[in-house]
Amino acid sequence: MDFVIDDAMQGYIDAAAEVATQIAPAQQQREQDRVIAPELRRRMGELGLIAPELPSTLGGRDERALTSGMIAEQIARGDLTVAYVQIISSLVGQVLVRNARPEVAADWIPRITSGEDLVAIGLSEPGAGSDAGNPSMTARPERDGWVLEGTKSMSFAMDARAAVVFARTEPGRRGKGITAFLVELDRDGIRRRRAPDLGTRAVGRGYIDFSGTWIPARNQLGELGEGFTQVMQGFDFSRALIGLQVIGTAQVTLEETWEYTGTRTAFDQPLSSFQGVAFPLAEAETLLAAARLLCQRTLWLKDSGLPHTKEAAMCKWWAPKTAYDVIHQCLLSHGQNGYLTDRPIEQRLRDVLGLQIGDGTAQIMKLVIARHTVDRELAP
Known part of the structure; x- marks a missing residue:
């Protein structure tokens, strides 16, 4: 395995770290405003911090997947939610590169990598989260295009300019007869709900209702009826990115906690001098280092063109759980000060908790691991 950081990657890491420093003070304000400012996205785009692994011919930087993960980890040190811009954009960008018509990819991907526009991804539905292979949303052919009916839940539902959505286009068993589409969200018959x-x-995050929403045939992504199988491959990448995202948030919280326990005294001694305080933090350092290596190895496998579905599932269930447990321990180590809402720890705890759900629950990820480890008839 080669995790060598070359000069180009180091440049992106340094730029992302600088952005993290700049955005950290306004983390709580962004939560109150419930929006990531477009000018912040554009700044990230100018620095090459959005989907840099995409082709330079489409606005990317021809970087490694590992670079993308390093960026996500650094930005999440300043604000986990801002790192979502990078992660969702990488996921959607790769979907469009592989499955969109050339003219559609050439139109949308530069907008994504520049930070000019957000494109969301709508796989889940309000009544079917983990059962994404059996959507109730439908698409029927009409007037040289498709008419969409149904509801999707997704991040950036309130701010995205477009979304990749999955709809049933023909009867079939679970995971079959599903087609992916790119839908501009300013079309008729669309309603957003936070x-x-x-x-x-x-x-x-919110819900987007599609009622008689027509899109042209050019907006179809990939082959008819094969959308679920084709597009789901991109989630192996985003799951590793999410792992590094939550690790970044947990790591900065841990560093703050070491500093706090080294300056706060009890019984005439620094808190960090007590084993009961220091040992849980030492365990947290170990767990985060192990989770980081797992995610980096997964991205190295992707960069090497090697299978990494099982490893990506490991990243997705274990890293968010580990990050949550570490931040929880840090909050407790701060005592009553950690419980205050004018400090960022409680917000980070809530933010990381959501990633134990989104993009695949732990139970689904463990099912993926089992089915890639033993014969399918022997797995759950």
């Missing part, structure tokens, strides 16, 4: 979420409020 979700009153516990955390990650700045990403504007």
Whole structure:
């Protein structure tokens, strides 16, 4: 395995770290406003911090997937929700590169990498989260295009300019007869509703209702009836990115906690001098280092053109759980000060919790791991 950081990657890491420093003070304000400012997205785009692994011919930087992960980790140190811009854009960008018509990809991908526009992804539905292979949303052919009916839930539902959505185009068993489409969200028959979420409020998660929404045939992504199989491959990449995203948030919280326990005294000694305080933090350092290596290895496998579905599932269930447990321990180590809402720890705890759900629950990820480890008839 080669995790060598070359000069180009280091440049992106340094730029992302600088952005993280700049955005951290306004983390709580973004939660209150429930939006990530467009000018912040554009700044990230100028620095090459949005989907840099995409082809330079389409606005990317021809970078490695590993570079993309390093960027996500650094930005999440300043605000986990801002790192969503990079992660969703990488996921959607790769979907469009592989499945969109050339003229559609050439139109939308530069907008994504520049930060000019957000494109969301609508796989889940209000009544079917983990059962994404059996959508109730439908698409029927009409007037040289398709008419969409149904509802999708997604991050950036309130702010995205377009969305990749999955709809049933023909009867079939679970995972079959599903087609993916790119839908501009200013079309007729579209209504947006905000979700009153516990955390990650700045990403504007919500529901988009499609009622008689027509799109042209050119907006179809990939082959008819094969959308679920084709597009789901991109989630292996985003799951590793999410792992590094939550690790970045947990790591900065841990660093703050070491500093706090080294300056706060009890019984005439620094808190960090007590084993009961220091040992849980030492365990947290170990767990985060292990989770980071797992995610980096997964991205290295992707860069090497090697299978990484099982490893990506490991990243997705274990890294968010580990990050949540670490931030929880840090909050407790701060005592009553950690419980205050004018400090960022409680917000980080809520934000990371959501990623134990979104993009695949732990139970689904463990099912993926089992089915890639033993014969399918022996797995759950």
